[in-house]
Amino acid sequence: MPSEVIYEPIEDFGLSERSRNKTLFSKIGVVGCGLVGQNIARVASFYGIEVVFIEVNEEKIREAYKNIEKVLDERIEHWGITLGEKRAILSRIKGTLDYHDLKGCDFVIEAIRAVDRGGKIKERKEIFRKIEEVVDPECIIATHSTTIVITELSSDLKYRDRCISLHFFVNHQEARIIEVVRGLYTTDDSYQKVCKFVALINRKIIPVQESAGLVSVRIFVVMLNEACEVLMEGISNIEDVDQLMRIGFGMRLGPFELADKMGLDKVLRWMDNIYNEFGDVRYKPNPYLRRLVRAKHFGVESGEGFYKYDENSRRILTSDRKGC
Amino acid sequence: MKILVLNCGSSSIKYQLFNMIDRKVIAKGGIEKLGMKGSFLKHTRHDGQTVIFEGEILDHKIGVEYILGVLTSAKHGCLKTLSEIDAVGHRVVHGGERFNSSVLLTDEVLSEVTKCIDIAPLHNPPNLRGIQAMEELIPGIPQVGVFDTAFHQTMEPKAYMYGIPYTLYKKYGIRRYGFHGTSHRYVSKRACDVLGVDYYTQKIITCHLGNGASITAIKNGKSIDTSMGFTPIEGLVMGTRSGDLDVGVVHFIMEKEEIGIKSASTLFNKHAGMLGITGISSDMREIEMAAANGNERATLALEMYNYRVKKYIGSYIAALGGLDILVMTGGIGENADTTREGVLSGLEYLGINIDFEKNKGFRKEGLISSSDSKVKVIVVPTDEELMIALDTEQIVSEGKKL
Numbered sequence: 008m009p010s011e012v013i014y015e016p017i018e019d020f021g022l023s024e025r026s027r028n029k030t031l032f033s034k035i036g037v038v039g040c041g042l043v044g045q046n047i048a049r050v051a052s053f054y055g056i057e058v059v060f061i062e063v064n065e066e067k068i069r070e071a072y073k074n075i076e077k078v079l080d081e082r083i084e085h086w087g088i089t090l091g092e093k094r095a096i097l098s099r100i101k102g103t104l105d106y107h108d109l110k111g112c113d114f115v116i117e118a119i120r121a122v123d124r125g126g127k128i129k130e131r132k133e134i135f136r137k138i139e140e141v142v143d144p145e146c147i148i149a150t151h152s153t154t155i156v157i158t159e160l161s162s163d164l165k166y167r168d169r170c171i172s173l174h175f176f177v178n179h180q181e182a183r184i185i186e187v188v189r190g191l192y193t194t195d196d197s198y199q200k201v202c203k204f205v206a207l208i209n210r211k212i213i214p215v216q217e218s219a220g221l222v223s224v225r226i227f228v229v230m231l232n233e234a235c236e237v238l239m240e241g242i243s244n245i246e247d248v249d250q251l252m253r254i255g256f257g258m259r260l261g262p263f264e265l266a267d268k269m270g271l272d273k274v275l276r277w278m279d280n281i282y283n284e285f286g287d288v289r290y291k292p293n294p295y296l297r298r299l300v301r302a303k304h305f306g307v308e309s310g311e312g313f314y315k316y317d318e319n320s321r322r323i324l325t326s327d328r329k330g331c
Numbered sequence: 332m333k334i335l336v337l338n339c340g341s342s343s344i345k346y347q348l349f350n351m352i353d354r355k356v357i358a359k360g361g362i363e364k365l366g367m368k369g370s371f372l373k374h375t376r377h378d379g380q381t382v383i384f385e386g387e388i389l390d391h392k393i394g395v396e397y398i399l400g401v402l403t404s405a406k407h408g409c410l411k412t413l414s415e416i417d418a419v420g421h422r423v424v425h426g427g428e429r430f431n432s433s434v435l436l437t438d439e440v441l442s443e444v445t446k447c448i449d450i451a452p453l454h455n456p457p458n459l460r461g462i463q464a465m466e467e468l469i470p471g472i473p474q475v476g477v478f479d480t481a482f483h484q485t486m487e488p489k490a491y492m493y494g495i496p497y498t499l500y501k502k503y504g505i506r507r508y509g510f511h512g513t514s515h516r517y518v519s520k521r522a523c524d525v526l527g528v529d530y531y532t533q534k535i536i537t538c539h540l541g542n543g544a545s546i547t548a549i550k551n552g553k554s555i556d557t558s559m560g561f562t563p564i565e566g567l568v569m570g571t572r573s574g575d576l577d578v579g580v581v582h583f584i585m586e587k588e589e590i591g592i593k594s595a596s597t598l599f600n601k602h603a604g605m606l607g608i609t610g611i612s613s614d615m616r617e618i619e620m621a622a623a624n625g626n627e628r629a630t631l632a633l634e635m636y637n638y639r640v641k642k643y644i645g646s647y648i649a650a651l652g653g654l655d656i657l658v659m660t661g662g663i664g665e666n667a668d669t670t671r672e673g674v675l676s677g678l679e680y681l682g683i684n685i686d687f688e689k690n691k692g693f694r695k696e697g698l699i700s701s702s703d704s705k706v707k708v709i710v711v712p713t714d715e716e717l718m719i720a721l722d723t724e725q726i727v728s729e730g731k732k733l
Contacts, residue, residue, distance in 0.1 A: 012381045012382070012383055013380065013381070013382040013383070013407075014382075014383050014384075014385060015382060015383070015384045015385070015406075015407075016384070016385060016386055017371070017372055017384035017385060017386030017387075017388065017397055018386050020384060020397055020400040020401050020404055021393070021396055021397060021400050022396050022399060022400050022468065033387070055366070055367040082594075085588060085589070085590050085594055086588065086590055086594045086595070086597055086598035086602055087590075087593070087594045087597055088597065089597075089601050089602065181591060181593075
């Protein structure tokens with residue numbers, strides 16, 4: 008009996024030519040690997056997609072890897088995945104400084120940190136341009152921006168019909184839903200492709216018209232502003248407001264808990280942007296929130312926001328208050 | 332008659348091509364990592380040569396197409412044209428309450444199988460995709476579905492109902508279905524053939540001990556009880572599944588660990604069982620090695636494994652009102668002599684006398700009970716693919732339901 012294994016390329020053995028097609032979304036790119044970028048990379052890789060992420064220096068790349076690994080470890084600890092799955096997920100994610108590594112991607116999303124972008128459209132247009140230089144004309148170029156409109160971002164590109172805006176929810180892992188915004192130039196073809204991608208990573212699509220703050224952010228900031236107002240007026244306290252919204256309305260997290268998780272600096276920037284866009288006082292950041300951000304109380308990440316957190320991001324409970 | 336047997340999983344397709352004249356396998360193989368990076372097709376030719384075909388295999392249809400392409404290729408194949416394949420037999424995991432035997436897959440049958448997706452969301456969809464792919468690639472070819480649950484449809488309500496509100500059974504079909512039916516049916520019949528006794532007068536217990544494991548009580552050719560239930564988690568301690576568990580534990584863990592339904596499912600399906608107890612592996616050989624090196628948890632896991640099987644054997648003897656034949660099968664049942672010894676020792680008062688000398692290193696078909704044993708204990712290597720091929724042959728040649 009022959010013992011050597013023979014290797015063959017499978018493409019020569021199909022019954023038809025059709026099988027030679029390249030897999031769509033076998034590789035995607037993420038530019039900027041902060042909290043959101045890490046989340047997208049991790050989720051895509053979990054569903055078997057190869058991910059290349061771009062960062063500005065080696066330090067940031069290491070940090071991204073470390074954070075992704077930390078989340079995966081947490082998920083193992085909470086029985087979500089196995090050790091083998093973690094290894095497989097990490098092996099599919101590659102960090103790099105070089106935009107040329109995005110070559111061959113079918114989908115690239117810009118998700119640079121809120122702090123780095125500071126709402127500056129120019130920088131992000133530059134990123135879009137750099138992406139376009141290396142990828143194929145069919146490659147979807149997306150942004151993870153909620154307050155900057157995609158039509159404007161894509162206006163300088165050569166093929167702007169493939170630009171789209173996606174908003175992932177990174178606050179908890181069960182949030183399998185994505186807001187998708189078509190720009191003025193976005194074609195049906197590009198939109199359908201994005202739908203396919205979203206289905207691949209097991210998320211649901213909510214189509215939203217182009218508008219600053221989309222739906223989720225716009226509604227959330229108003230709710231948070233109102234919650235802060237309630238505090239300022241001395242009507243209630245942080246914990247009670249959260250509890251009411253959580254238990255009363257069946258929300259997973261109350262507005263303050265949610266804001267702490269999202270990062271108060273980010274929420275504040277959202278508010279400023281939406282307020283600038285619409286000029287409605289409903290969106291004007293509440294002074295209480297601004298005060299917290301000035302004091303660098305950004306929420307879970309900085310250890311303090313509306314609540315205090317220990318080094319494991321667990322909330323430090325204040326036990327002196329008990330409900331009656 | 333040449334029959335292709337397909338077993339389509341969510342990320343794999345296994346196949347065997349049978350020549351029914353001598354019931355021999357002409358070619359076999361499988362696709363792994365289907366729809367993922369690094370997918371490949373591993374094919375074993377008639378001459379024993381292994382060939383690995385590497386490349387993108389996107390979905391079940393393309394997978395099936397490649398399998399047919401390889402089987403008909405001049406270089407590695409064994410068929411001149413696709414028309415040489417007379418019929419296709421599919422393993423279908425869940426047949427619900429509708430199917431108590433293998434069946435020719437007509438449009439009407441397929442729509443019934445589609446209805447079972449609700450109770451087998453992981454398994455039935457890929458099975459169906461394989462069937463559809465085959466119909467598209469060889470239109471009109473007779474296809475037969477062989478259900479994992481069908482053999483156990485003879486269970487009486489007293490065995491298959493759970494002690495939960497009856498309306499839940501009515502609403503969602505929540506009851507015990509059992510799995511591995513094709514294997515239990517094959518090995519129990521085969522054991523009777525080997526022993527030369529009438530299948531329809533015997534009391535048989537079949538232990539299918541593999542990575543997934545279940546045990547079935549068969550009376551006069553009918554399954555009367557089996558250890559897996561609504562899902563394959565119930566029953567024995569398995570490689571990574573917990574087996575029987577107090578329901579109270581489930582919500583206690585979910586509350587304490589703050590996990591949701593999905594994580595809980597992963598916990599009991601993938602982190603539990605032998606892997607969870609030992610923290611080493613789900614592989615019996617590795618656990619036995621660790622136990623031999625003095626690892627206490629490995630020893631504990633092995634004891635738990637054996638004890639659970641033994642307990643089930645005892646309860647099934649009571650349910651059957653006696654026992655004539657006990658069959659060991661599956662990767663562990665066929666190969667792990669220490670497990671067999673651990674499970675079957677100390678049962679002499681039930682008429683089970685093992686020839687422990689013979690049992691040592693026994694890895695083929697044959698008796699391992701002593702000549703004076705009232706109960707015949709026999710090792711039968713399982714062959715679900717052959718069973719599927721035989722069912723397919725019979726249904727196709729008779730042109731009707733079994």
